[in-house]
Amino acid sequence: MAPSPLAQKAERTSAAESQDLQIPDSFRDLVGYYLRIAQEASFQAISKGTSAEDLKPGWYTLLTIIAENPGLPPSDISRLVGRDRSTLTSTMKLLNARGLISRRRNRADQRSYGVRLTVEGEAMLEKLRRIARAHDARLDAIVGADKAHFIAILRRIAEELGDENGPST
Structure with a gap:
């Protein structure tokens, strides 16, 4: 069944609006902005790979940490995933x-x-491991020869900001 004229107009308007959207000038050189946008794009790509709306990209990290550290308490899990325990609780439930x-x-x-x-x-x-490997191969292709340097920078950001904010609990 063809979309109604109203739906067609909404699609055209939405497409036109997205072409008009521009990154605010004040964001053009902000590392944090691009980190967030890249993370969201990455999570959306993983979600498409799961073909199930109730699977979350963060589950891979959590399940891997739990698999490799059976019996670990939630407080230690929260430190390893970089989330405070209160936000991790709902996911664990x-x-x-x-x-x-x-x-x-x-x-x-x-x-x-x-x-x-x-x-x-x-x-x-x-299942998530297979999806993550395929996704990581795509990221490797995007990052290319700069991968080791890119990971080193991301690790430095995580370590320095993590130290600055203190341990998660």
């Missing part, structure tokens, strides 16, 4: 509700718990 992770009380300290992947979590991680 969702992963738990989906059956991708399990939480087990720490025998030495009943107030804390460790996190592990379930069998379903391992299967999801493998």
